[in-house]
Structure formats: C-alpha cells, structure tokens
Amino acid sequence: MEMTSDAALVSAATAGDESAFRQLYRAYVRPVFWIAHGIVGSPPDAEDVAQETFVVAWRRLPDLALEGDSLLPWLATICRFQAANRLRRIRRDRDHQTAHEDPIPSAVSVEQQVIASDLAERILAEVASLGEVDRDIFRLCVTEGYGYRAAAEEIGIAHGSVRNRLSRLRTRLRGAIPEESGS
Missing domain, CATH: 1.10.1740.10 (RNA polymerase sigma factor, region 2, helix turn helix motif)
Incomplete structure (x- = not known):
C-alpha cells in the first residue's frame, strides 16, 4: 500500500x-x-x-x-x-x-606617464607641506588604505577627527593641484 x-x-x-x-x-x-x-x-x-x-x-x-x-x-x-x-x-x-585578478594593463602613452608622474610629484610636494598628523592621516587612509577608525587608533585621535581632517586634506589637494584641461 x-x-x-x-x-x-x-x-x-x-x-x-x-x-x-x-x-x-x-x-x-x-x-x-x-x-x-x-x-x-x-x-x-x-x-x-x-x-x-x-x-x-x-x-x-x-x-x-x-x-x-x-x-x-x-x-x-x-x-x-x-x-x-x-x-x-x-x-x-x-x-x-x-x-x-591582475588587471591587464592597457596601453599607456608616454605622454600620459609623464603627466601622471608630474601629478604624483605635485601631490607629494603638497603632502610634504602638511603637518605631521595630517601627513599620517594621508599616509594611513590614502596610501595604505586604512579605514577611519583604524587610522584614528593608530594615530591616537578621535575617529571623527580623522574623517574631518581627511576631507579637508582632499579639498586642499584638489584646490592646490588643478585638473588638467584637454583630452
């Protein structure tokens, strides 16, 4: 059944x-x-x-x-x-x-490499003129990829301070290093 x-x-x-x-x-x-x-x-x-x-x-x-x-x-x-x-x-x-994945590099012209190199040098010169705490924030957050909290713990300041200072740094860098017109 x-x-x-x-x-x-x-x-x-x-x-x-x-x-x-x-x-x-x-x-x-x-x-x-x-x-x-x-x-x-x-x-x-x-x-x-x-x-x-x-x-x-x-x-x-x-x-x-x-x-x-x-x-x-x-x-x-x-x-x-x-x-x-x-x-x-x-x-x-x-x-x-x-x-x-390793991205396949696209063909980059020598001109683009020179422009990128020049831009990197100008950014580094501007960062070098920053105070020690701001340089540390830039290094940790932008260069090394730290999050706000991790950078704050590393430096020993408040999380909100890192976020606010980094925002001001980005604004300062954009103003100090104008975008190239063209292309």
Missing part, C-alpha cells in the same frame, strides 16, 4: 523509511527547484539549492512537527535559506576573484 499523506510519509521517513522520503522528494523536487530558481536565477545553481534543501530536510526530519497537510511550506523555508546562502557564496567568490 502506497502512503499518500505527507504526515504518513514524514512519519515513515523519520523512522528510517527511505522509500517514503523518496516519495516526498519526487512530490516536491519540482516546486522546490522553481522556488530556488526564482531566487538564484540560474538552473545549475537552482538544482544545487534544491538538492541541498532535501539534504537539510532529511537531517532535520526527526525534529519536524508538521503543521498542516503539506510538507511544501517547510521545504520552501529551507530552500529560501539555502538559496540565500548560495547567493552570498556566489557574491563572496565573485568579489574575492575580482579583488585578486
């Missing part, structure tokens, strides 16, 4: 009946796939999310207290969490990959 109610199938699967879980899988794999696809947007990722959903469901089945006639709302909740995890992983991997 084939069991048809989700409650009976869940009960049998919880007791270790793999065929009961297989029936649940067959009944709900397509809706779970389409929920996942709607979130992650790609069929291969949606397939992975659907599979991960059923793996998690199998592990959590003993703790399930079915609140209705259908297992689908519970599976949909698991699917949404798995899809969100997949999206975070995809974004993290993409960000990590782009952060570590």
Whole structure:
C-alpha cells in the first residue's frame, strides 16, 4: 500500500523509511527547484539549492512537527535559506576573484606617464607641506588604505577627527593641484 499523506510519509521517513522520503522528494523536487530558481536565477545553481534543501530536510526530519497537510511550506523555508546562502557564496567568490585578478594593463602613452608622474610629484610636494598628523592621516587612509577608525587608533585621535581632517586634506589637494584641461 502506497502512503499518500505527507504526515504518513514524514512519519515513515523519520523512522528510517527511505522509500517514503523518496516519495516526498519526487512530490516536491519540482516546486522546490522553481522556488530556488526564482531566487538564484540560474538552473545549475537552482538544482544545487534544491538538492541541498532535501539534504537539510532529511537531517532535520526527526525534529519536524508538521503543521498542516503539506510538507511544501517547510521545504520552501529551507530552500529560501539555502538559496540565500548560495547567493552570498556566489557574491563572496565573485568579489574575492575580482579583488585578486591582475588587471591587464592597457596601453599607456608616454605622454600620459609623464603627466601622471608630474601629478604624483605635485601631490607629494603638497603632502610634504602638511603637518605631521595630517601627513599620517594621508599616509594611513590614502596610501595604505586604512579605514577611519583604524587610522584614528593608530594615530591616537578621535575617529571623527580623522574623517574631518581627511576631507579637508582632499579639498586642499584638489584646490592646490588643478585638473588638467584637454583630452
């Protein structure tokens, strides 16, 4: 006799009946796939999310207290969490990959190199005329990429002071080193 109610199938699967879980899988794999696809947007990722959903469901089945006639709302909740995890992983991997890619240098003309070198020298000369704290802020935040809080801790001043002084430094540098017109 084939069991048809989700409650009976869940009960049998919880007791270790793999065929009961297989029936649940067959009944709900397509809706779970389409929920996942709607979130992650790609069929291969949606397939992975659907599979991960059923793996998690199998592990959590003993703790399930079915609140209705259908297992689908519970599976949909698991699917949404798995899809969100997949999206975070995809974004993290993409960000990590782009952060570590060596960009292919574009052809730079000698004229552009001379202009850039001249601009760098003017910026360095202007920075050299700053006070010691402002030079430290410029070095930490602009050159070494420190955040405001980290730079403030390194120098021993307030976070807001770093932010305000850096803003003034940028304004001063823009005023002291006018942009080249042309091109």
